[in-house]
Amino acid sequence: MAICAICNTRKGKRKCIDSDTFVCSQCCGSTRNTEKCTGCEFNNPTGFEKNPYISVPGFSIKQMADNISLQNFSEVIENEICKFDYEHNMQLKDDIALHVLELLLDKFYFKKEIIPGENELLNEFYNMIIWAISKNLQGVSQNDIAKILKTIYASVKRHTLGKREYFDFILKFIGIDGMRIIGNKN
Structure with a gap:
């Protein structure tokens, strides 16, 4: 050297x-x-900084732990993540969760208009979370939703090794029995 x-x-x-x-x-x-x-x-x-999502502000682990409302808001989104994985035979990889969270951050933080792409699975996942947010987080500011999304995004980044480590982790937290059916789109 x-x-x-x-x-x-x-x-x-x-x-x-x-x-x-x-x-x-x-x-x-x-x-x-x-x-x-x-x-x-x-x-x-x-x-x-090549990843623009790194600069998005989020809630700290302590802020989340100390605030039951933030936990409940986060659970709405994490519940949908678990439900979507469950509906797809628990075979999804963490990268789809990262990608859908990036699209959601584009919408809620960067204020970009999201145009559906060709990936039907990703579109379905995105629309499912958008529906849950619109139905269950009506009184929550766009800024707080963006911070919650960033906090979840950071959790996925922390847990993933490229397979489905985040999905396995969050499933233990939410649990199949704990998955709530928050309304029904159909």
Whole structure:
């Protein structure tokens, strides 16, 4: 492994496109320049945050634990997540939960108009949660709904390893017997 060409103390792991040498991540970050670093994979003018959903505010675990109303609001959405998984033979992967939560955050936080895509399963999942929110969270502000969605999104990110770890976790929390049929769309 090369030594950083700038500080000469740390391991140089990044190939600098400006100096054509290896530099450490600390020196890369402190000497980065938009003009000379154009085209470098480490030069992101908007910062290193590539996932816009990370910046959405949510409720902390403590805030959720201390507020029964927030827990009840969250349960409306999590119940629909469990119910949808149950209706699909408990075979869904966590990525569909992440994707539907991203669409919901697009609607409630980013205020984007959501146009149904070609994925029928995703559309069905999205519409099911939208219906539950409109039916059961009528008095809750759009801002609080967005924060609840972000909190659930963060939980999915925390629990998933790419399979269905979040679905298994939330099913233990809600339980099949605990799934409520909150009204019926049909």
